[in-house]
Amino acid sequence: MTSKSLQPLQQPQALYKSVQDAIRDYILENELKPGSALPSETQLTKMLGVSRNSVREAVKALQLVGLIESRRGSGIFVGKFSVDPLLDNLPFSLMEDKQQFFDFLEIRRVLETGMIKTAVATITPEQIEELESLLQKMESLAQDDKRFPKEDRLFHQTIYEHLDNDTFIKLLDIFWLMFNRIVDYVDLTRQTPLEIYEKHVAIVRAIKAGDAEEAYQCMARHYDDIKLWG
Template identity: 40%
Template structure:
């Protein structure tokens, strides 16, 4: 079969399965395989590539973890419908480790949210505005008692962009949030002025409700200044 000519023998580096993965990727790309299309049988791939079936099996498992392939037991291996989910699921675990990593994650969140808040203003409805206000009211109650309101803070940022109905954006915000909280232990950091943090969120809602994109961007950007100052206090206690 002509389409199988794209499967060429691989060299034998220390990580042989990586070369096998690249050969399989090339086969998929060169033959323009789409979701649901089958790969040749494992034994054929091993023979064609000049490697063991174990190397093929390991490579397939790696491509499955990336969401490129799926194995249907008793049927075979197929190209999987593309999804960012496997990458996003692992991103939170791969990001972070040092305070610099935390600051970089925060910068990404900041740019992403500030850039998109204007779209929120164009689309947000009364139900989402009411949900945001209810969340901020709960923040105020906890701030007055000097309690952490990390859960409400996360909900706020989710609600802020829910009206965009963008699943990728929702997952990215969630992943960056998890990575940020995991690496910074932000929930346990001392916030010297929780009432100021509450006011930041209230002012963001006020600007959105007033349909003022410039003010909303400025307030959201200023909110991230406050988070950065809390991190700085950890860096220089």
């Protein structure tokens, strides 16, 4: 395969961002794999017609998200990209904008209701026991009019943990991190702890019965109640 070259850039503003785009395009167009060598900083400077500082800023930014890696004495290489750095920073972005939080909540609702039927079909007896144990803890706290974010977080993780989808579990974690940060500042739900507990009871009842459609409906209602008061 003939390697596609880099061309001089024509964008004077935020030049390092244009350099990032050029490097990303170069990787994609040449179908480079993790570990593949990239042009050196000196070569990038000449090929793109930009300053060394612009190239260094771009390289540093792409390193932060794992797209490339720089090895001292060896050069620049395509990295093993991971979404983790992006996901780790997402809660700080969502904290600034309540509407953005609810937009993300809607994405989470679609994902979780979309996965629940598969989870019901494959969930293990041990997971159901864990869910019932968490319900007992939730009930105890709810009877004292206390909320149960820790148990709630574990509840949702337990439903899906056997699906072996690390990115999905990461998204669940981000939601709860964000929820716990923002709940002190905005009224996300006017349900009492006991009402929230009952929603979780209904979800477990459907899962235990193997009723995927009812589990889907219960999970959807759970999210609708949160969104209702947003």
